[in-house]
Amino acid sequence: MDSKNKKELFEEFDMEHLKDHLNTSFDYDNIKVTEELIQRTQKAIEDGEAPKIIEDNKKPRKYPIFKVAQAAAAVIVIIAGITVAQNGIIKNDIGNEQSAKKAEQSEMTENNSLKAMPSEEENYDVNGFSAKSSDTSLDNEANFDISSGEEIPDNSANVMFGTGLAENETLGEEERVDSVTNESVDMFAAGSQMTQDSVVFTDLLPAYNQISQITIETKEKVYGITDSLSKKKDLFDLLGGFSLSNGENLSGSTNYVIKIETLDNQSYTITISENVQIIEEDSINNLVNYYELTGGSDVLIGRLDEYILSLN
Amino acid sequence: MYEEKQPVYHIETLMREYGNDVLRTAYMYVKDKHTAEDIFQDVFIKVNNKLHTFQGDSSIKTWIIRITINTCKDYLKSAWNQKVIPMMEYQENTLPSEDHFSAVEKQEESQMIRQTVMKLPDKYKDIILCVYFQDMTISEAAKSLRIAEGTAKSRLSRAKERLKVSLEGRI
Numbered sequence: 001m002d003s004k005n006k007k008e009l010f011e012e013f014d015m016e017h018l019k020d021h022l023n024t025s026f027d028y029d030n031i032k033v034t035e036e037l038i039q040r041t042q043k044a045i046e047d048g049e050a051p052k053i054i055e056d057n058k059k060p061r062k063y064p065i066f067k068v069a070q071a072a073a074a075v076i077v078i079i080a081g082i083t084v085a086q087n088g089i090i091k092n093d094i095g096n097e098q099s100a101k102k103a104e105q106s107e108m109t110e111n112n113s114l115k116a117m118p119s120e121e122e123n124y125d126v127n128g129f130s131a132k133s134s135d136t137s138l139d140n141e142a143n144f145d146i147s148s149g150e151e152i153p154d155n156s157a158n159v160m161f162g163t164g165l166a167e168n169e170t171l172g173e174e175e176r177v178d179s180v181t182n183e184s185v186d187m188f189a190a191g192s193q194m195t196q197d198s199v200v201f202t203d204l205l206p207a208y209n210q211i212s213q214i215t216i217e218t219k220e221k222v223y224g225i226t227d228s229l230s231k232k233k234d235l236f237d238l239l240g241g242f243s244l245s246n247g248e249n250l251s252g253s254t255n256y257v258i259k260i261e262t263l264d265n266q267s268y269t270i271t272i273s274e275n276v277q278i279i280e281e282d283s284i285n286n287l288v289n290y291y292e293l294t295g296g297s298d299v300l301i302g303r304l305d306e307y308i309l310s311l312n
Numbered sequence: 313m314y315e316e317k318q319p320v321y322h323i324e325t326l327m328r329e330y331g332n333d334v335l336r337t338a339y340m341y342v343k344d345k346h347t348a349e350d351i352f353q354d355v356f357i358k359v360n361n362k363l364h365t366f367q368g369d370s371s372i373k374t375w376i377i378r379i380t381i382n383t384c385k386d387y388l389k390s391a392w393n394q395k396v397i398p399m400m401e402y403q404e405n406t407l408p409s410e411d412h413f414s415a416v417e418k419q420e421e422s423q424m425i426r427q428t429v430m431k432l433p434d435k436y437k438d439i440i441l442c443v444y445f446q447d448m449t450i451s452e453a454a455k456s457l458r459i460a461e462g463t464a465k466s467r468l469s470r471a472k473e474r475l476k477v478s479l480e481g482r483i
Contacts, residue, residue, distance in 0.1 A: 033331035
């Protein structure tokens with residue numbers, strides 16, 4: 001007998017005897033049907049007792065906890081998703097509105113800056129002096145107000161339009177750094193200073209009794225005043241009636257050139273045409289400022305014409 | 313005219329004839345004598361209630377064992393759900409005398425084989441009990457377990473292999 005057959009026989013033997021082994025084991029443990037069990041079962045059947053063990057597929061489901069939990073989880077996920085989506089949409093809307101507002105504000109600020117910039121550039125081009133003497137005009141001042149007004153959250157630009165210095169200063173104190181650029185702050189300060197720099201001639205010139213010599217040059221003739229203090233005073237009184245503001249260097253024919261020399265060898269050269277140029281010179285410095293006459297230069301020229309006639 | 317007469321079964325006769333098969337099969341699953349007796353009672357209540365539905369497609373024994381296995385599995389599921397763990401019976405065996413040494417040795421071997429079969433996974437225990445304990449054919453076992461015959465064959469093969477590995481060197 002070969003080993004394969006031996007193995008098969010061994011297996012068959014074992015498995016065929018499995019039933020015997022199991023029954024022997026059960027007999028040994030006295031696991032067998034008793035008369036009492038049969039009678040008890042018979043009685044249960046006659047009494048119509050129901051089986052104690054309920055079939056799994058007939059068991060009433062008391063509470064489908066897992067299905068309820070799954071449904072609740074699904075609802076929560078859906079609600080969370082909707083909430084997140086809505087928040088995202090709202091935030092996007094708010095963000096878009098804010099972006100649009102900021103874009104609009106920055107656009108207007110840029111426009112104002114562009115309007116204001118040439119004056120400063122020209123100012124630097126002339127002598128390279130500080131921007132303090134910028135030639136920003138009253139129009140620019142109005143633009144600054146607009147720009148400043150836009151920084152107010154409720155967009156009350158119209159309220160601030162054309163308002164004066166006090167409002168500008170108030171806005172400056174609020175320091176709305178997040179939306180006001182440094183440039184606009186500088187322009188703001190310049191605007192304030194410009195308003196303060198609205199001056200009359202006598203503010204820019206020394207006292208008439210400090211004057212050693214005055215030379216008035218017209219297109220036809222040159223007049224000199226050296227000794228007559230009254231004439232000097234008359235001229236200064238005449239000039240003192242006109243206010244000036246920062247202006248631009250406009251080209252055009254010159255009507256009058258008034259050169260004033262002081263006792264301490266300082267000289268002021270006032271060139272009057274469509275606007276006024278004042279060159280302040282001493283042995284060290286040479287400062288050129290440009291002004292615009294309030295109400296135009298025609299009145300001043302006319303008054304100077306009368307003054308020249310009095311000199312004759 | 314010839315009419316095939318359905319055999320008439322009496323519940324008491326069925327209990328006496330197949331009672332041990334039911335009780336011992338139940339014990340193989342629930343591993344507790346009293347629980348196995350409860351299963352026995354339930355099985356024959358069901359048999360009595362459904363006896364009129366028995367079509368005779370298989371032997372009455374196969375039908376009853378199928379009810380037994382299903383009832384055991386329902387119980388185990390129910391017990392699992394209720395966190396009720398049936399305890400193994402503790403049998404205090406008397407020390408065997410030298411005269412009965414051979415018999416005791418065989419009993420121990422049988423106990424060990426029974427324990428090994430009981431420890432098999434359910435799907436292997438099902439087919440082993442049906443074929444080698446209840447003497448069902450592969451076809452009857454497959455019907456009883458509601459599986460395909462091919463599945464029954466492969467499971468029986470694996471169950472025997474598993475059993476052989478477990479018993480190797482112990483008997």
